[in-house]
Amino acid sequence: MRPLPLFPVTTVGSWPRSPELLKALGRRRRGHMSAEDFSQIADNEVLAALAAQESAGVDLVTDGEQRRDNFYSFVAEKLDGVQLMSLAEMLDVVEDKEGFGRLLETLDVPAFSICNPTCVGTIRRREPLVLRDYEFLRRHTDRPIKVTLPGPYLLTRAMWVKEVTQAVYPSKEDLAEDVVRILREEAFALRDAGVDFIQFDEPVLTELVFTQGRTRTFMCAALAARKDPAEELEFAVALINRVVEGLGDQWTGVHVCRGNWSQNESTLLRGSYHPLAPYFERMNVRQLVLEYATPRAGRFVAVPNKSIGLGVVNPRIAAVESPAAIVQRVREALRHLPADRIFLNPDCGFGTFANRPMNSAGIAAGKLASLVEAATILRRSAVTLP
Ligand SMILES: [Zn+2]
Structure with a gap:
C-alpha cells in the first residue's frame, strides 16, 4: 500500500451515475450499445467520479463502480456460465412462486429493476x-486505489438458483469451489498489478443474523436456500479465507452493512x-468496513487485530454531517481502537444500485469534504487523543 495519513478518508465504492451513464448502462444491458461505445462513456464518468474524490481530498480512491449496474451483477458480463x-x-x-411473490411484496425496491447474476453453466x-x-484508474x-469485489459468500448465494443451477453444480458448496477460484485469480492479478486495497462486499451476512428467520432482504440472494445462520457464517468465513490465502500483506477488507437501497431507515x-x-x-x-453512522448499527464492536473502515456519514440522507459530529463519532470509536487502525468512510456506497442512487453527486461530494475536514481535525489533535 502506498503511504496513507492517519485517519485515511475513503469510500465504500459506488458513486451516483449521471443520467447519460444510466442511459448507456440500459442500452448496453439490452445489447443496443457496443462494449467500445459504452467504455468511452464510462471512462469519462469514472474520471468525473475520480475528480470529485480528489477535489474533496479523499486519500484512498475508487472508480465509483461507474461501469456496474450494481455492486455484484456486473460479474455476469465477465464470466462464462452466468x-x-x-x-x-x-x-x-x-x-x-407464492413464497417468492410474498418476498417481492416486502421489498421496497422496484423488483423489475434488479437483475440477478444467475449460474446457468460452468463458470x-x-x-x-x-x-x-483498476489499470484505467x-x-x-497517483493516489492509493481501493478496488471493490463482491465477496465469495454473496456471489455463491446470489448465483446458485436451484432450478437452473443444480444441473451444473449439485449444491451451493460445489459452486463455491469455482467462485473461490475465480476471486483468487482476480485478487492475485490485482495484487501483482499493485492495487492498494481490495474490498470484498458481503452485505448479506447481516441478513443471516438480523432477520431472525424472516425472509427479508434487498437481494434475491436470499432466495437460495440457506441452512442455519451459524453454519452459513462458518461457510462465509471459510470462503473468504480461501480467497485471500497467500496474498501476504496485501491490504484486504470485508464490507458488511444492513442494506443500502432505501432512504426510509425503518x-x-x-x-x-x-x-x-x-x-x-x-x-x-x-480491515472490516462497517456502518456506524445510524442508530440501527447499535453499539460499537471492536474486533481484535483488525483495522476498521468506520462508517461515519449516512449516504442515504441529504443532510451533510458536520465535521464536528464526525469527529465525535470517531472519538467514541477511539475508546476501543487506536488511532492508526481507523479509516473514515460513509456507511455504504452512494449508488449501490445504479438506478437507485441514494444521493446526488453534489451531496455525496459534500459528505466527502466533511469527512476530510474531520480527518484534518483528528490528525491535528492526534497527540492528545485518548
Ligand atoms: Zn454496504
Whole structure:
C-alpha cells in the first residue's frame, strides 16, 4: 500500500451515475450499445467520479463502480456460465412462486429493476472482473486505489438458483469451489498489478443474523436456500479465507452493512454487529468496513487485530454531517481502537444500485469534504487523543 495519513478518508465504492451513464448502462444491458461505445462513456464518468474524490481530498480512491449496474451483477458480463435474470424472469423458474411473490411484496425496491447474476453453466473468467478498471484508474491518479469485489459468500448465494443451477453444480458448496477460484485469480492479478486495497462486499451476512428467520432482504440472494445462520457464517468465513490465502500483506477488507437501497431507515435491517464479531475475528482480512453512522448499527464492536473502515456519514440522507459530529463519532470509536487502525468512510456506497442512487453527486461530494475536514481535525489533535 502506498503511504496513507492517519485517519485515511475513503469510500465504500459506488458513486451516483449521471443520467447519460444510466442511459448507456440500459442500452448496453439490452445489447443496443457496443462494449467500445459504452467504455468511452464510462471512462469519462469514472474520471468525473475520480475528480470529485480528489477535489474533496479523499486519500484512498475508487472508480465509483461507474461501469456496474450494481455492486455484484456486473460479474455476469465477465464470466462464462452466468446469465443476468430479472426478478420477473426468476419468478418464471422458481418452484415456490407464492413464497417468492410474498418476498417481492416486502421489498421496497422496484423488483423489475434488479437483475440477478444467475449460474446457468460452468463458470469461468472470460475476462478479468475488475483488473482493467483498476489499470484505467491507475493511469489517471497517483493516489492509493481501493478496488471493490463482491465477496465469495454473496456471489455463491446470489448465483446458485436451484432450478437452473443444480444441473451444473449439485449444491451451493460445489459452486463455491469455482467462485473461490475465480476471486483468487482476480485478487492475485490485482495484487501483482499493485492495487492498494481490495474490498470484498458481503452485505448479506447481516441478513443471516438480523432477520431472525424472516425472509427479508434487498437481494434475491436470499432466495437460495440457506441452512442455519451459524453454519452459513462458518461457510462465509471459510470462503473468504480461501480467497485471500497467500496474498501476504496485501491490504484486504470485508464490507458488511444492513442494506443500502432505501432512504426510509425503518425498512432497513437493524442490529449490532455483536453476533458477527466471532466470525469477523476469524476472517483473515486486515480491515472490516462497517456502518456506524445510524442508530440501527447499535453499539460499537471492536474486533481484535483488525483495522476498521468506520462508517461515519449516512449516504442515504441529504443532510451533510458536520465535521464536528464526525469527529465525535470517531472519538467514541477511539475508546476501543487506536488511532492508526481507523479509516473514515460513509456507511455504504452512494449508488449501490445504479438506478437507485441514494444521493446526488453534489451531496455525496459534500459528505466527502466533511469527512476530510474531520480527518484534518483528528490528525491535528492526534497527540492528545485518548
Ligand atoms: Zn454496504
